[in-house]
Amino acid sequence: MRRTLTAAGETFPLATPFRISRGVKTVADVVTVSLEEGGIVGRGECVPYPRYGESIASSITQIETARAAIEAGAGRRDLLDILPAGAARNALDCALWDLELRLAGSDIAAALGLGSPLRPMATALTVGLDTPDAMARAATRLAGVPLIKVKVDRADPAAQLQAVRAAAPAPRMIVDPNESWTMAEVEGLQGLMAQLRIDLLEQPLPAKEDRELASFRSVVPIAADESVHVAQDLDDLPDGYGVVNIKLDKAGGLTAALELALAARARGLGIMTGCMICSSLSIAPAWVIAADSMFVDLDGPLWLSRDRAGGVTGADGYLHPPTQGFWGGL
Numbered sequence: 001m002r003r004t005l006t007a008a009g010e011t012f013p014l015a016t017p018f019r020i021s022r023g024v025k026t027v028a029d030v031v032t033v034s035l036e037e038g039g040i041v042g043r044g045e046c047v048p049y050p051r052y053g054e055s056i057a058s059s060i061t062q063i064e065t066a067r068a069a070i071e072a073g074a075g076r077r078d079l080l081d082i083l084p085a086g087a088a089r090n091a092l093d094c095a096l097w098d099l100e101l102r103l104a105g106s107d108i109a110a111a112l113g114l115g116s117p118l119r120p121m122a123t124a125l126t127v128g129l130d131t132p133d134a135m136a137r138a139a140t141r142l143a144g145v146p147l148i149k150v151k152v153d154r155a156d157p158a159a160q161l162q163a164v165r166a167a168a169p170a171p172r173m174i175v176d177p178n179e180s181w182t183m184a185e186v187e188g189l190q191g192l193m194a195q196l197r198i199d200l201l202e203q204p205l206p207a208k209e210d211r212e213l214a215s216f217r218s219v220v221p222i223a224a225d226e227s228v229h230v231a232q233d234l235d236d237l238p239d240g241y242g243v244v245n246i247k248l249d250k251a252g253g254l255t256a257a258l259e260l261a262l263a264a265r266a267r268g269l270g271i272m273t274g275c276m277i278c279s280s281l282s283i284a285p286a287w288v289i290a291a292d293s294m295f296v297d298l299d300g301p302l303w304l305s306r307d308r309a310g311g312v313t314g315a316d317g318y319l320h321p322p323t324q325g326f327w328g329g330l
């Protein structure tokens with residue numbers, strides 16, 4: 001039976017601006033893919049990321065190049081050869097997962113042994129980049145949650161981190177400079193990160209400069225984000241990294257993300273699951289990776305002023321799964 005593919009851009013306004021070292025977001029721009037076969041519809045979503053040269057238009061163009069093969073019956077394994085890793089492949093891969101499970105009368109929890117129903121999980125809640133005083137005010141509202149993630153830059157990371165930790169002394173803390181630091185800053189802030197009980201430092205150096213982390217032994221684990229997209233990237237990863245941040249939009253879908261998680265664990269690396277600013281349709285498949293991760297950072301939909309009906313919800317630093325049948329089969 002023939003499939004029908006549709007792909008379109010959608011925009012979800014944010015409730016408040018999201019600031020990182022690269023700029024400010026006020027909306028989440030996504031591409032939604034639907035695959036219909038025999039009256040059954042599978043859905044997937046991706047977030048094109050300008051950091052990787054992606055846009056809504058370029059992602060839809062990529063998806064269109066795969067249309068003939070997908071509508072003729074190509075599966076997830078075929079897709080790995082049809083499209084490169086990235087946002088476009090992610091939307092198609094996740095739509096294929098959803099469609100396959102629905103056609104089989106199964107769901108993702110049963111298929112991958114996750115346990116059903118899915119359980120709530122602690123997720124990092126983000127303190128966006130701002131002045132130290134503004135970041136402290138934001139952190140005060142998160143003082144009782146289990147995990148926060150702090151966006152910093154090169155302006156005055158010490159003051160930013162000290163302000164956040166003073167306002168929120170209890171939560172575990174991830175620090176994310178988004179590639180904005182130098183190696184001198186990584187080394188110079190080691191003592192402060194130990195003093196402030198930082199749990200993870202995420203991608204401090206630009207990906208093209210992270211060879212400087214070779215043989216470096218940080219006082220806190222360092223996670224590779226932009227430096228690792230797929231399993232093959234692990235071959236070139238400097239040994240200063242101890243954790244890999246897996247994002248489906250980087251890996252090009254859940255299929256490749258599962259391969260990356262397996263390969264990372266085989267090398268003794270910890271797993272973090274991350275996301276872009278997105279709707280719950282991006283988060284539902286990422287739940288599979290997050291269910292067995294050291295760190296979970298899936299608060300993307302919690303920044304939205306409106307989300308898709310039936311999506312994930314958040315309360316007190318915990319992410320609650322979407323309604324039954326939202327994505328992933330039954």
